[in-house]
Amino acid sequence: MLDLYLFQLLNGLGLGMIYFLIAVGLTIIFGLLNFVNFAHGAFFLLGAYLCYTAVAITGNFWLALLIAPLVVAALAWAVERLLIKRIYHLPHTFQILVTLGIALIIQEASVLIWGPVGKSIAVPPELRGVLIVGDFIYPYYRLFLIGFAALIGLGLWLLLERTRFGALVRAGSESTETVSLLGTNIFRLFSLTFALGVGLAGVAGVLFAPLRGAQPFVGPEILGIAFVVVVIGGMGSFGGALVGGLLVGVVQSMMTSLWPQGASLMIYGAMAAVILVRPYGLFGRA
Amino acid sequence: MSEKNPLPVKGRTPALLLLVLASLVALPLVLPSATLATEILIFALAALACNLLLGYTGLLSFGQGIFFGVGAYGAALLMIHLKWGMFSALLGAAVFGAFLALLVGALAIRRKGIYFVMLTLAFSQMAYFLAYTLSGWTGGDNGLLDVPRPNIEIAGHVLVDLADPRHFYVFVAVLFLLIFAGALRVIRSPFGSTLLAIRENETRAAAIGYDTRHFKILVFMLSGAITGIAGALYAMLLHFAPLSNIDLMMSENILIMTIVGGTGSLFGSLLGAGAIVVLGDVLSELWPRWLMLLGAILILVVVFMRGGLWGGLAELGKRLRPSRPSADKIPAKTKETL
Amino acid sequence: MSDYLLETRNLELAYGPFKAVAGVDLKVCAGTIHTVIGPNGAGKTSLFHCLTGERQATGGKILFNGQDIIRKPSHGRVALGMARSFQLTSLFQNLSVRENLRLAAQGRDGLGALNFWRSVEHKRSHWNTADQVLERLKLTARAETLAGELSHGQQRVLEVGMSICAKPTLLMLDEPTSGMGIDDIPVMTDLISDLGRDHTVLLIEHNMSIVMSISQRITVMSHGQILVEGTPDQVRNDARVRTAYLGEAA
Numbered sequence: 001m002l003d004l005y006l007f008q009l010l011n012g013l014g015l016g017m018i019y020f021l022i023a024v025g026l027t028i029i030f031g032l033l034n035f036v037n038f039a040h041g042a043f044f045l046l047g048a049y050l051c052y053t054a055v056a057i058t059g060n061f062w063l064a065l066l067i068a069p070l071v072v073a074a075l076a077w078a079v080e081r082l083l084i085k086r087i088y089h090l091p092h093t094f095q096i097l098v099t100l101g102i103a104l105i106i107q108e109a110s111v112l113i114w115g116p117v118g119k120s121i122a123v124p125p126e127l128r129g130v131l132i133v134g135d136f137i138y139p140y141y142r143l144f145l146i147g148f149a150a151l152i153g154l155g156l157w158l159l160l161e162r163t164r165f166g167a168l169v170r171a172g173s174e175s176t177e178t179v180s181l182l183g184t185n186i187f188r189l190f191s192l193t194f195a196l197g198v199g200l201a202g203v204a205g206v207l208f209a210p211l212r213g214a215q216p217f218v219g220p221e222i223l224g225i226a227f228v229v230v231v232i233g234g235m236g237s238f239g240g241a242l243v244g245g246l247l248v249g250v251v252q253s254m255m256t257s258l259w260p261q262g263a264s265l266m267i268y269g270a271m272a273a274v275i276l277v278r279p280y281g282l283f284g285r286a
Numbered sequence: 287m288s289e290k291n292p293l294p295v296k297g298r299t300p301a302l303l304l305l306v307l308a309s310l311v312a313l314p315l316v317l318p319s320a321t322l323a324t325e326i327l328i329f330a331l332a333a334l335a336c337n338l339l340l341g342y343t344g345l346l347s348f349g350q351g352i353f354f355g356v357g358a359y360g361a362a363l364l365m366i367h368l369k370w371g372m373f374s375a376l377l378g379a380a381v382f383g384a385f386l387a388l389l390v391g392a393l394a395i396r397r398k399g400i401y402f403v404m405l406t407l408a409f410s411q412m413a414y415f416l417a418y419t420l421s422g423w424t425g426g427d428n429g430l431l432d433v434p435r436p437n438i439e440i441a442g443h444v445l446v447d448l449a450d451p452r453h454f455y456v457f458v459a460v461l462f463l464l465i466f467a468g469a470l471r472v473i474r475s476p477f478g479s480t481l482l483a484i485r486e487n488e489t490r491a492a493a494i495g496y497d498t499r500h501f502k503i504l505v506f507m508l509s510g511a512i513t514g515i516a517g518a519l520y521a522m523l524l525h526f527a528p529l530s531n532i533d534l535m536m537s538e539n540i541l542i543m544t545i546v547g548g549t550g551s552l553f554g555s556l557l558g559a560g561a562i563v564v565l566g567d568v569l570s571e572l573w574p575r576w577l578m579l580l581g582a583i584l585i586l587v588v589v590f591m592r593g594g595l596w597g598g599l600a601e602l603g604k605r606l607r608p609s610r611p612s613a614d615k616i617p618a619k620t621k622e623t624l
Numbered sequence: 625m626s627d628y629l630l631e632t633r634n635l636e637l638a639y640g641p642f643k644a645v646a647g648v649d650l651k652v653c654a655g656t657i658h659t660v661i662g663p664n665g666a667g668k669t670s671l672f673h674c675l676t677g678e679r680q681a682t683g684g685k686i687l688f689n690g691q692d693i694i695r696k697p698s699h700g701r702v703a704l705g706m707a708r709s710f711q712l713t714s715l716f717q718n719l720s721v722r723e724n725l726r727l728a729a730q731g732r733d734g735l736g737a738l739n740f741w742r743s744v745e746h747k748r749s750h751w752n753t754a755d756q757v758l759e760r761l762k763l764t765a766r767a768e769t770l771a772g773e774l775s776h777g778q779q780r781v782l783e784v785g786m787s788i789c790a791k792p793t794l795l796m797l798d799e800p801t802s803g804m805g806i807d808d809i810p811v812m813t814d815l816i817s818d819l820g821r822d823h824t825v826l827l828i829e830h831n832m833s834i835v836m837s838i839s840q841r842i843t844v845m846s847h848g849q850i851l852v853e854g855t856p857d858q859v860r861n862d863a864r865v866r867t868a869y870l871g872e873a874a
Contacts, residue, residue: 036400086589092400093346097545097588100538104581112575220534224411227404261419265412272408275401276393476730476747477740483727486716493676493710495702495731495790500738 003136008253014142016249017149018204022222023229024156024241025200031173031236032193035084036092038099041223042106043198047072047205048214049110052119061124065206072202077195084194085187103219110216120213145207152203157238169193173236201226228271234284243282299470302553306466309556310459317564320451321523326556326563327455327462328519333543333555334469335512340541341550342473343505344485349390349406350540352413353383353510355532357517359417359424362433362527372436372448376461376518383514384507386413391506395499398488407534414533429528433521458519465512469552472508481505513540542580546587548594557595629654629689629824630675630794636683637670644670646848647684652794652841657820659827659835662845663869668828669711671845672798675826676708677701688794702732707792709783711799711828717772721763721782724771725754728789753789761785761815777808784815788823795825801834813838836860844868 026040050071054064079102087098127141160166168189172179180186205214229248233240248267255263274281314323332354339345360382361375370378394405417424424430435454438446448454472478483491484498492498521527530536539562547558562580569576587594593601630652637645645667652658660668673679675686677698686694693701716724729750730737736747745751758764761781766774771782780800787795801812809831817838819825829835835842835856842859844852846868852859859865 083585083589093403094588096346096400096403097541098585101581101584101588104584105578108575108578108581112578224407224534227407231404261415264415265419268408268411268415272393272405272412275397275405275408279397279401471743472740474743475740476733476737476742476744479723479727479730479744480737482719483716486718487714490710490714490716490786491727491731492697492699493702493708493714494728494786495699495734496737497697497699504738504740 004257005254006136007138008257009250010138010142010146012250012253013246014145014149014249015253016246017146017153018208018245019225019229019249020242020245021149021152021204021207022201022226023233023245024153024238025197025204026226027230027233027236027238027241028169028200029194029197030230032169032176033088033190035088035194036095036099037194037197038096038223039079039102039106040099040198040201040226041219041221042103043072043076044201044205044208044222045110045214045216045219046075046106047202048121048209049114049119049205050202051206051209052114052121052214055121061121061210065203068206069199069202072205073195073199076198077191080191080194085190088190103223107216107219114214114216116216118213118215121209123210141210145211149204149207152200153242156200160238165192225267228267230281231271231279232274232281234281237281237283240281240283299474302470303463303467305553306463306556310463313459313560314452314455320455322563322567324451324455324458324523325520326560327458328516328523329540329543329563330556330559331462331465331516331519332513332540333547333559334466334552335509335516336540336544337547337549337552337555338469338472338481338505338509338512340544341548341554342478342485343481343502344488345395345502345506346403346541347394347406347506347509348403348534348537348541349394349410349413350509350513351532351534351537352390352410353386353513354517354520354536354540355413355417355527355529356386357383357514358521358527358531359430359517360514361518362430362521363423365434365436366430366432370436372438375436376515379514379518380511381514383510383512383517385510386514387506387510388503391503391510395502395506410534410537414529417529417532424529425527427529429526429530430521431526433525433527435522435525454523461515461519465515466552469512473552477501477504542584546583546594548596548598549592551594551596554594554596557599561595627654628652628687630826631687632671632675632684633687634684635671635674635681635686637667637674637679638682643848645674645681648845648848648850650843650850651853652824652826654793654824656840657816657825657827657838658841658843659829659839660843660845661829661832661835662851665847666845666868667848668845669798670848672796672828676706676796699731702790702792703734705791705793706796707787707790707794708796709787709798709800711802713776713779713783715771715779715782715786718770720768721771721774722751722754722758722767724782725757725785725789726750728786729753729757732790753791757785757789760788760818762811777804777811780804780808781811781815784812784819788819793824795819795823797825797827799828799830801829801831809834 022040022044026037029035029037047068050068051064054067055061058064083098087095123141127144130137130139131143160170168179168184172189176186225248229241229244232247233244251266252263255266313326314320317323332350336347336350339347357379361379364370364375364378390406390409394402394409397405418426435448437444437448446453446457448457480491480496480501483496484501488498517531520531543558543562544555545558546561547556548554565580566576569579591598628651630650632648632650635645635648635650636643648671650671660671662668670679674681677696681694685692688704688706693704716727758767763778763782766778771779774782780802784797784800787797797816800816801809804812813834816825820838839856842854842856843850844859844865851868852862852865
C-alpha cells in the first residue's frame, strides 16, 4: 500500500517538474512582457513532435533533447519578431485571441505534418529499466525526469539571479522604460525572453514525450494546467511556478488512481478559488 | 463599428430588421440544406449573446459553452423525462442558462481583466468535467441520445410539424428575429447605454452612480438565457446532446464567430456564424485541417480588422457611396477597448 | 448634530503602519467653495479618495448631511448627492460629449437606468439636463464631438460638467485645472465660481492664484493632518503654512 503511494508520489513529482518547466516559461513571459501566451501549450506539443523527428533522424534521444527545444525557441523567436511584437500594446484579451489563433495553426500544422494519430517515442536505451529497492520498483526514466528538470530549473535560476541577462529580465519586469534607458536593446531582450519562455515549454515537451508520446490535441489541456499553476503560484514568480507545479502534479497523480475527473475538478476549482480569494497566488506580488 | 454609436436614430431599427429578415429568407435558398441554415442561426444566437458580453460590456467570457451545454442538456432532459413540449423546453433552457450565468457571472465579475477571463475558463473546465462525471444525467462521453423535437401543438392537435427540416428552419428563423429585435431594444435602452459606458470606462461609470456589478450580472443572465435557448435548439436539431457542447472548444468557437463577425454589432453575429459554419462545412470536406485557416483568420481580424466582417462591409459601403456632408453622423472610431 | 454639509471626524486612512490620513476633522459648510491645499504627500489625494469612496477609510467617520457614509460605495454616494471629477481625465472617450453628459444625468436615476425596454430617447429629462449642462460649459457647438477628440482644456471642463449632471449638492473636484494651458484656466475658474452659486464645492488645487481668488475657505494639510483652516487671508498670512510649503529654513 505504501509502495503504491510512493509510486504515485514520485509520478506526481515528475509530472510536477514538467508542469514547473511549462509554467515558469509562461510566467517569465508574463512577468517581463506583460503578455498572455495562449499558444504555450501548442509549443509544448511541438517540442514533443520535434523530439520524435529528431530521434527518427539521428536515433539519439540526447541529441533530440538538445535540438528540439532550440528549434522551438527559434520558431518562437521568429513568431515574436513577425507578430507578437505588434500586439504587446494591446489589452490582454486581444493577446489571448491572437495566440489562440497561433495555437490553432500549430495544432493543425502538426496533424498535417505528423498525422492525426499520436507518435510514440522510445525511452533512450541508457534509461530503460527499473530501479529496485526492496519491494519497490520505479522506472529509471521517471527518476531521470525529476533530476533533469531540477537541473534545468537550477540553471534557469542561476541565469535569472546571477547573469546580466537575468538581471535585465528581472529589472524589466519592474519597469521596461528604465531598462531601455540603461541602453539595453529592449526589443532584443523581449525576443530572447519570449524564445526562452517558449523554449522551456519545448524542453518540457521533449521530456514528456517518452512517457505519453507526441499528441496533436493536448495543447489546450497543457495550457490549462500551466495557467492553473501560474495562478496558484503567482504570476511572475519563479518559486511560485515550482511550488505550484509540484502541488498540481502531485494532486493530479494521487487522484488519477482514485477519480480522474475529480482531479481536474479539484485543480480548476483550486484555480478559481485562488483567483477569488488571493489573486496574487502563493508568491506573486501586487 | 457602426452600432457602437449609442445615439439611437429612429430610422435605423426598421432598416436593420429588414436586413435580418432578408437574410433569413435568403439563407435557405443560398445554402444546400435547411439543416445547415438552421445551424447557422443557432450559432448566430450564441454569437449574439456572446456579443452582448464582449462587444457591448467589454467582458471576454470563455464560459459561453457552459450555458450552451446546459441549455442542450436541460431541454433534452425536460423533454425526455418530463415530456415537456417545445416552448416549455425552450423556456426551461433559458432559465437554466440564466441561472448558470448568474452563478458564473456573480463570481467571475469579482475580478477584472485577465483574472476575469481565467475565472470563466476555470468554470468552463469545471462544468465540462462535471458533465462528464454526472453521466447518469448527461450520458457522459456518449452524450444524450434520441433528443426529441416536439411539434407545436395545442391540446394534442399538431399545429406545425417540426420534423420537416424546412419547417424547423422557419421556426428557428422566427425565434431568431424575435430575439434579435429584443436584443436591439435592450441595446438602445438606458440599460444598454450603461453597458457601453461600463465597457468604455468602468471607473467613470461607477463614479457617476452606476452599480456596475448589477449591470454585469444582468447582462450575463441575459446572455446565458439566449445561449441556453441556442443550445436547446441545437440539441433538437441534431436529436443529440453531445459532451462537446459544453467543452472549451465550443466556447472558443462562439468567441471566434463573434469576433470575426464584428464585436459590437448584432448583425455581425449572423455574419460571423454564417461564415464560420459554412467555412467549416465546406472546407472540412476538402481539407480536414481547415481550423488552420480559422486560426489565421482570427489573427488577421484581431490585428488588422477590429470591426470584423460587419466593420469591413460598413467600410466598403462608405467607400462606394458618393460623398455626402456628414451633418448628423460622426463616424464612430474603430478603436475598441476590451 | 452638525450644520456642515460634509464633515469628517478623526478620519484615518492607513496603509499598514503608514497613515496617509492621520485623524482629519474636515468641516465643509453648505454653499461654500472650500479648497484643500498642501505640499506633495500631505494627504490631500488620500483624503479625497476616502470622501469619494475610491478607498475605504480605515478609521473615523464621514458625515454627509449628518449621515455616516463611510461604508457606502462610490455609486451609492452619487445617489445621496455627492459627485466628483477626476484629476486624470476619465471620460467616455469614444462617446459624444452629449452622450457623456446624458449618461452622467442617467446615473442618478437608480432603477430607471436598469430599464431595458424603453428607448434611451424616451427619458427626455436626461437629454434636457445634458443640453443645459452643455450650455453652462459653453460646449453646445461640440455636442456631437467624441469626447476623446476635444482639446485638453475642453476635456477638463467636460470632466467638471459630468459631475454636475447628477444635480448634486456637493461637488468634489480633484485638481480641475491639472495640465490646463494658461489661456484655458480662466474658463475653469469662471465655471467653478459660477457653480459655487448653486452647489457646495470641495476642491483640491495646486494653483495658488486660483485658490486665493475663488475660495471662501481653505484647509491646509500637512503630513496627513489639518495644519490650518480659515479664509484665504488667514491662510495667506499664516507662518505655519509658509513653513509647510517652503521648509523649515524659510
